[in-house]
Amino acid sequence: MSGGVSIVWFRRDLRVEDNPALAAGVRAGQVIAVYIWAPEEEGHYYPGRVSRWWLKQSLALLDSSLKNLGTSLVTKRSTDSVASLLEVVKSTGATQVLFNHLYDPLSLVRDHRMKEVLTNNGIAVRSFNADLLYEPWEILDDKGRPFNTFTEFWDRCLSMPYDPESPQLPPKKIISGDLSKCPSETIIFEDESEKGSNALLARAWTPGWSNADKALAAFMNGPLLEYSRNRRKADSATTSFLSPHLHFGELSVRKVFHLLRIKQVLWANEGNTAGEESVNLFLKSIGLREYSRYMSFNHPYSHERPLLGHLKFFPWRIDEGYFKAWRQGRTGYPLVDAGMRELWATGWLHDRIRVVVSSFFVKVLQLPWRWGMKYFWDTLLDADLESDALGWQYITGTLPDGREFDRIDNPQFEGYTFDPNGEYVRRWLPELARLPTEWIHHPWDAPEYVLQAAGIELGSNYPLPIVKLDAAKSRLQEALAQMWQYEASSRAILENGLEEGLGDSTEATSLIAFPQDMDEMDMDSNAIRATTHTTTTIRHYEDQMVPSMTTSLLRGGEEEESSSDVGNQAEDSRAEVPINQGMDDTRMGRTDDMQQVNDITAALRSMDDLQAESSNTSGSTRERDGGVVPVWSPSTSSFNETFVGEDSTYLQRHPQSHQLVNWRRLSQTG
DNA sequence: GGCTGATTAAT
DNA sequence: TTAATCAGC
Numbered sequence: 001m002s003g004g005v006s007i008v009w010f011r012r013d014l015r016v017e018d019n020p021a022l023a024a025g026v027r028a029g030q031v032i033a034v035y036i037w038a039p040e041e042e043g044h045y046y047p048g049r050v051s052r053w054w055l056k057q058s059l060a061l062l063d064s065s066l067k068n069l070g071t072s073l074v075t076k077r078s079t080d081s082v083a084s085l086l087e088v089v090k091s092t093g094a095t096q097v098l099f100n101h102l103y104d105p106l107s108l109v110r111d112h113r114m115k116e117v118l119t120n121n122g123i124a125v126r127s128f129n130a131d132l133l134y135e136p137w138e139i140l141d142d143k144g145r146p147f148n149t150f151t152e153f154w155d156r157c158l159s160m161p162y163d164p165e166s167p168q169l170p171p172k173k174i175i176s177g178d179l180s181k182c183p184s185e186t187i188i189f190e191d192e193s194e195k196g197s198n199a200l201l202a203r204a205w206t207p208g209w210s211n212a213d214k215a216l217a218a219f220m221n222g223p224l225l226e227y228s229r230n231r232r233k234a235d236s237a238t239t240s241f242l243s244p245h246l247h248f249g250e251l252s253v254r255k256v257f258h259l260l261r262i263k264q265v266l267w268a269n270e271g272n273t274a275g276e277e278s279v280n281l282f283l284k285s286i287g288l289r290e291y292s293r294y295m296s297f298n299h300p301y302s303h304e305r306p307l308l309g310h311l312k313f314f315p316w317r318i319d320e321g322y323f324k325a326w327r328q329g330r331t332g333y334p335l336v337d338a339g340m341r342e343l344w345a346t347g348w349l350h351d352r353i354r355v356v357v358s359s360f361f362v363k364v365l366q367l368p369w370r371w372g373m374k375y376f377w378d379t380l381l382d383a384d385l386e387s388d389a390l391g392w393q394y395i396t397g398t399l400p401d402g403r404e405f406d407r408i409d410n411p412q413f414e415g416y417t418f419d420p421n422g423e424y425v426r427r428w429l430p431e432l433a434r435l436p437t438e439w440i441h442h443p444w445d446a447p448e449y450v451l452q453a454a455g456i457e458l459g460s461n462y463p464l465p466i467v468k469l470d471a472a473k474s475r476l477q478e479a480l481a482q483m484w485q486y487e488a489s490s491r492a493i494l495e496n497g498l499e500e501g502l503g504d505s506t507e508a509t510s511l512i513a514f515p516q517d518m519d520e521m522d523m524d525s526n527a528i529r530a531t532t533h534t535t536t537t538i539r540h541y542e543d544q545m546v547p548s549m550t551t552s553l554l555r556g557g558e559e560e561e562s563s564s565d566v567g568n569q570a571e572d573s574r575a576e577v578p579i580n581q582g583m584d585d586t587r588m589g590r591t592d593d594m595q596q597v598n599d600i601t602a603a604l605r606s607m608d609d610l611q612a613e614s615s616n617t618s619g620s621t622r623e624r625d626g627g628v629v630p631v632w633s634p635s636t637s638s639f640n641e642t643f644v645g646e647d648s649t650y651l652q653r654h655p656q657s658h659q660l661v662n663w664r665r666l667s668q669t670g
Numbered sequence: 671g672g673c674t675g676a677t678t679a680a681t
Numbered sequence: 682t683t684a685a686t687c688a689g690c
Contacts, residue, residue: 232679
């Protein structure tokens with residue numbers, strides 16, 4: 001292979017350090033580094049404004065690093081990244097393509113297709129792990145099945161018989177391939193209207209892999225020590241600020257892991273238990289990121305479907321007024337509103353506050369969790385499909401180890417926990433700045449003279465609670481009762497064998513469309529065309545395993561009518577929304593009966609999908625450093641047996657729930 | 671040192 | 682809510 005030309009396809013691995021694909025290219029001879037911008041392939045998940053801003057800076061820094069090493073980054077604007085890649089291969093005479101793995105559902109499918117297309121064109125394709133401590137298929141329980149609770153997963157990660165790969169140094173020099181026939185194309189990452197807002201971001205953030213390294217050092221030499229003590233503050237100053245760097249792969253998580261471990265040993269030797277504990281906690285948050293990829297790989301639809309089936313029947317409120325009030329920070333609950341204002345203003349939110357606002361969204365407002373997830377996607381600087389899907393499913397209670405759905409968190413109490421002095425609220429809600437701490441998290445209880453002295457007129461310059469908590473509690477009980485009822489009737493339909501007629505006669509989907517005021521954007525059907533047949537290619541150990549996904553499963557995303565940029569919409573309409581003077585519950589639209597019928601039929605349909613799923617592919621094993629690593633197969637992935645285990649307390653308390661999505665039963669029939 | 675009620679964190 | 686840890690007896 002020496003002397004050959006390799007394409008190194010950069011995606012979310014925007015670093016030269018500890019980048020296995022790049023290193024392999026350098027070893028093999030000449031390198032052509034390529035970045036392809038094809039956001040239309042992301043469908044609904046076209047990157048938001050702040051995310052694009054970050055990407056632009058990060059690519060510029062990567063390019064300059066590559067230039068110092070001897071080549072430069074070729075950028076391409078495309079609507080079909082596989083076709084573009086093939087073009088680059090042909091125009092440069094490359095003989096192999098190297099890339100690092102991604103685990104979001106769209107990438108899994110696209111990368112698999114890419115591999116097939118290139119291989120059919122006689123091009124060698126090799127892929128690597130650069131994003132995780134361990135590949136998802138390496139972490140299995142004693143029976144060889146994937147874990148379905150985080151704690152078990154993470155315990156296993158920390159007790160693996162072999163350590164995560166050690167981070168590699170950057171190459172000293174790159175021999176560039178001939179770029180003359182492969183010119184870069186200009187990529188437009190921001191439009192004129194976005195530039196003003198983006199200018200502010202540069203004050204707080206410095207994207208790019210070398211800056212990520214500095215941020216890591218700053219965190220490890222500073223806030224890390226106090227991490228366990230400080231993590232309960234709404235104030236972000238004590239967090240690592242690494243998540244956007246990690247999202248774009250500017251920072252190697254393996255490097256983070258190894259450095260943390262070294263630090264931990266040092267502190268342990270000094271008897272510094274607080275420091276030791278802090279490292280454990282921070283590692284856990286790294287672990288959650290790992291787990292999000294793990295879940296996405298094993299359940300490639302988890303960004304749009306609840307993993308516990310009964311939630312399909314929850315009667316979400318399709319209420320754009322609620323949605324808007326939440327986005328604008330006008331719910332009347334100061335901690336929630338402060339969070340939403342901070343998110344809007346900065347693209348950032350402390351993890352604790354993300355939990356607060358999303359829990360409020362799902363349980364008090366009863367809005368569909370995917371709307372909230374989409375808004376996070378559009379506005380967060382560290383927007384990350386896998387992490388956000390995991391987070392929202394956790395909050396919604398659709399994971400076996402998620403929060404319990406029927407418990408409503410109280411923003412007032414959370415306020416005094418996370419923001420005891422009200423500083424956070426005062427910073428983001430200037431209209432409440434003069435309110436004494438005693439009332440800062442529940443202004444609706446404040447005596448009139450206190451409000452007057454603080455210049456607050458509730459319902460005028462700050463809203464009354466959009467929904468009172470006791471009302472929210474009873475509404476939630478009703479909704480849950482309804483959910484179980486729908487679930488029971490759909491189960492009855494199933495057991496009576498009526499599913500065929502229903503399942504085939506409708507195009508319904510269990511997905512609730514994003515609000516109509518978002519721009520329509522169709523998915524590129526090529527991008528999500530699933531491969532239902534199996535290739536017999538021999539896998540290299542570093543190869544990407546591909547969970548098989550049926551077309552019908554993926555089509556859920558296509559069929560959906562909607563949307564792209566919630567964030568822009570929010571911006572446009574921000575000023576127009578009057579303060580909500582305590583909304584009348586009866587005005588709130590529920591998903592109507594038709595929607596419920598659709599949901600039920602869709603649930604039935606998805607069972608067909610699952611059955612189709614289980615008939616695909618076959619498993620095998622292969623060597624890895626002397627150990628045997630299972631290759632992905634349906635029996636170790638996805639849909640069978642998962643979440644019906646006895647280990648889930650939620651399911652124990654709600655035994656009805658797993659009748660519907662009993663994947664063990666499904667895979668037997670499939 | 672062991673019991674008991676309070677506190678807290680929970681993926 | 683519950684399990685685990687902690688303070689105080």
